Amino acid sequence: MSQSKHYNAYKEFQDHMNILGRRYELSRVFDDFLSLAICSFHRTNIQSKLTQKDATNEELYHSIINKYDQKAIDLFPKLLGALQLSVYNEPYSDLLGDYFTEHITRGQNGQFFTPQPICELMSRINACDITQGKRVYDPSCGSGRTLLSFAKHAPDNYFFGNDVSSTCAKMTTLNFFLNGLRGEVAWMNTLSLEWYNAWQVNCQGIGILPVPKENSILYQEKPHTKNHKRHNKEQLTLF
Ligand SMILES: C[S@@+](CC[C@H](N)C(=O)[O-])C[C@H]1O[C@@H](n2cnc3c(N)ncnc32)[C@H](O)[C@@H]1O
Known part of the structure; x- marks a missing residue:
């Protein structure tokens, strides 16, 4: 993958965000874009090829999109197109994390993501092509880039x-979906175990499914509590 291809998709994404950011608050737009994209890839939409709709998902989608005028609404698919292009050009790359680091976060909660070459080094040390069927876990995943790098191998x-940041959990969810990873992302505090939301990705078929606490694997199995022992042998933790 050439640097210019990555740059082109990133620049296209950035240009559309700049236009939206002139009229709406940039971090709000970014977070809304993530929510809208997750709604679009809801498992019901994907598996029924849009012939069926999930009522709760539709309600959420409309509550977000209704805040924007038509000119802005037309830019959201273009943002998604640029994101998809970046994955097509360079699978397992992290346009969302790059944009978030450059334009959105001010480093709150330690939101400084691991540089790609370090992710690559760590995943080469931890992963090999015979690593299969294991649980791979990042308890403070940011945009999910350590997991993406592992998945590459x-x-x-x-x-x-x-x-603990909903924006970060949503970036990881989208990154999982667009790269065909299977698993779950939870918006939760890993230390206090306060749980807010979770999304299962490409489980029981392709698509994203928001799950309640009682169905959240990450909440129910709490990898760092006493249940941890049960899965210790099959779980790799990246952090
Ligand atoms: C240094 S970044 C690392 C992100 C990612 N693991 C990486 O290597 O690129 C730390 C992340 O931890 C998250 N975080 C901070 N406190 C947390 C907590 N108590 N529970 C879950 N996540 C937390 C932040 O929102 C941030 O995304």
């Missing part, structure tokens, strides 16, 4: 990420 595993 060993995709046939189950990927799990938590983050």
Whole structure:
């Protein structure tokens, strides 16, 4: 993958965001874009090829999109197109994390993501092509880039990420979906175990499914509590 291809998709994404950011608050637009994209890839939409709709998902989608005028609404698919192009050009790359780091976060909660070459080094040390069917976990996943790097070398595993920031959890969810990873992302505090939301990705078929606490693997199995022992042998933790 050439640097210019990555730059082109990133620049296109950035240009559309700049236009939206002149009229709406930039971090709000970014977070809304993530929510809208996750709604679009809801498992019901994907599996029924849009012949059926999930009522709760539709309600959420409309509550977000109704805040914008038509000119802005027309830019959201273009943002998604640029994001998809970046994955097509360079699978397992992290346009969302790059944009978030450059334009959105001010480093709150330690939101400084691991540089790609370090992710690559760590995943080469931890992963090999015989690593299969394991749980791979980042308890403070950011945009999910350590997990993406692992998946590049060993995709046939189950990927799990938590983050206390809903924006980060949503970036990871989209990154999982667009790269065909299977697993779950929870918006939760990994230390206090306060749980807010979770999304299962490409489980029981392609698509994203928001799950309640009682169905959240990450909440129910709490990898760092006493249940941890049960899965210790099959779980790799990246952090
Ligand atoms: C240094 S970044 C690392 C992100 C990612 N693991 C990486 O290597 O690129 C730390 C992340 O931890 C998250 N975080 C901070 N406190 C947390 C907590 N108590 N529970 C879950 N996530 C937390 C932040 O929102 C941030 O995304």
